[in-house]
Amino acid sequence: MAPTPPCTHTALRASPPRFPHSEGDDAGSRASSPSPTRERSGHKELQQKIDRMLQRALHSTSKQITEKLTKEICDLGHRIAELESKMDNAVVTLNTHDGELDIIKDENLQLMSKLENLENRSCRSDLRIRVFSESVTDLQAFTMALLQELASEARVVQLHLRALERPYLHAHHNSNGSATPQESQTRTLMADSTSRMVPVSRCSDPCLPGSRKKFGSSIHECCYDCIPCPEGEISNIPDSENCMKCSDEEWPNEKKDRCVPKLMEFLSYTDDTIVAVFSAVSILCCLLTGVILGMFIHYQDTPIVKANNRNLSYLLLVSIMLSFLCVFLFLGHPVDVTCMLRVTSFGVIFSVAVSSLLAKSIMVCIAFKATKPGSSWRKWMGIKLPNSIMSVLSMVQVIICVTWLSISPPFQDRDTHSYQGKIIIQCNEGSVIGFYSVLGYMGLLAAVSFIIAFLARTLPDSFNEAKYITFSMLVFCSVWIAMIPAYLSTRGKYMVAVEIFAIMASSTGLLGCIFFPKCYIILFRRELNTKSGLLENRG
Template sequence: MPVSRCNDRCSPGYRKTSNGGYLVCCYNCVPCSEGEVSNLTDKEICRRCSSEEWPDEKKVKCIPKTYDFLSYEKDFIAYVFSVIALFCAVITLFILRSFIYNWDTPIVKANNRTVSFILLVSILLSFLCVFFFLGRPVNITCLLRQTTFGIFFSIGVSSLLAKTITVCIAFKATKPGSIWVKWVSLKVSNYLVFVCSSVQVLICVIWLLVSPPYVEFDHHSYLGKIIIQCNEGSDIWFYSMLGYMGFLAALSFVLAFMVRTLPDSFNEAKYITFSMLVFCSVWIAMIPAYLSTKGKYMVVVEIFAILTSCAGILGCIFFPKLYILLVKPELNSRDTILEKNKM
């Protein structure tokens, strides 16, 4: 029996839809919607692909979605970050070795060498934390990436705060009859580093106990891709960790700026001011970029902020001292420092 038809059949990848007329033999063919396929002619409805699949270009069959994360195989920038992190870690180890070799010299003793040692170790560990952000996320890396960086970096910023307060106490104690004299002999800076970093450790422990980070598969942010990322679990504790770190940095910056005019021979406050200025600038610029990106690009933004802020602190605090140790060793003497102080 002949079939009445006033248009061609709908090919695979299309579905039938009414053209608004009275004749049922006349209809329109429209492409299947996003995420749907049709592998037969004149289909009235399209079949939706599963959450793990996506239509091919012709919308005839479902194909598996590709997994997307900051991969060593697909993303060259992962190798760039790895090289930069290792290079900065080697430089930090070299500075650490130079400070240990010159442990009893005046330039190393200035502003508490123990705190300087703690600061160098924390910067080194912060550089190495970058590797938790690279590669395919798994549960253990999601648990460690934010918490380890937050703790190590808070130890570093606490060390800078302790150095600044050490400068304040040392020069207040030079006045005759000052009540600050008894504080000079006490290990105030060591206690300060311990207390300030312990608060961050407490925040991270509560975070891991209440709502720990976990691996998340995002099927909807990008078409045809499954984003493998770390869900931070609790945004409140995540931003509490960042906020406390920012509070320590802001406090260090303010105190260092206030005492920056003290004699330069003993004073690291100028260098601390510059380092905290770099830190605050980087992380203030990072926050809107972090919130406006998704998937691996969020990770790229955070890694860049970590490397930049750590390198800024390392360069501002320790490169001037390293220059004296390696290039101008004649300046690394008590007599030279006292002469500069008199001038």
């Protein structure tokens, strides 16, 4: 129920009192005043008009606002796009500036290196200028002394001339009674030149560059002897009292008046013929090993190849091939990386090879024992045991090498004292214990393999490799035992040559003693490469 407006209450309170009137008046009054229904319908129409007007106003206002907002959103989108394009341009410009900055940094580093080179050259030039100025000063002193000696000799000659001219002048003076003006002028000039000459007195010649003064050889203090500078020292100025020692990287020339760089000594590919010989032999042996490996793979199903674990034979051939290739680590200018790989590489490779031979020897013994009825050795037959033996024994050498490289690895060393005039570029073992541990473990494996193969050489088998392993280990041990005194008694590149010869000789011994007999049977005695042939050979 709607509240009554306040103006209605005011009208009721101010209205006058009603008086009785007639029916005609009532009817007229009802006819003149509108009915409530019409007033309500008029109010509804007015309200509807007002609502329509409000809706139109709201629609037009919302449409304008929407258009305005849409326009502003489009403007904002354009601005955002412009800002994104500007940002992309700024990123591209920044990247360009970064590249230019990197180029400027590189150029700055190059300029700094050039500046350092120029400073070094400037220092060297200053040193040369200083030496040249000292040489010029000494040359001036020597020239002055020479001029003084020439002046004294000229004075003596003039005195002799005056002595010879006196009889003639005396006779001429007596004949004429007075001297001529020319004679007086000549006599005056000779007297002036004689008074200006200073006599020089020396009992020793000046010492040349490359020598020094030695006092005390005469009773006179001003006298001395000139003796050559000792080895490794020079003198670049005359009359030097002391000689200067050259640096460790330099050595005096033949005249001993300046220091020259020492010769670098190592097994060079360009200067040493023996390097070409080692390279050619290593490549040929590596190719021969590869051919034998290919032959074994081709004939892998034949009895001679399958006898005594062909997988170990493949591994042994690969190890021998790698041992020939590791020779190239010993050739050329040594650096830290090659120094670390030299001994460790051939130590691990030879440990794998000798472990394979040891596993083969052990399998020969086990195979003989397993042939007896009821033997418990049959459970050890198969490929797991030799593979395990080879893996474990090789892993021990790997652990030794890793420990050595972790504690005190080999490095490049420059020996400047063993030879005069030479610098030996060589590899320093770092830890002598690590070096001899690698060689000692390899020798232990070779000795154990030799002993087991020697004991199993007479065992009956279809193809007993023990005797071939015995010969190969005999060659291997002989080479390395002979290498030790030769290695300790040589220096420089000859010591490296001894190591290379030992590696190649031992690898060739393994290849020839073990695989050449098999290759001979495969290629030329094929009737033996059968089960019946092997059984006949066994008998």
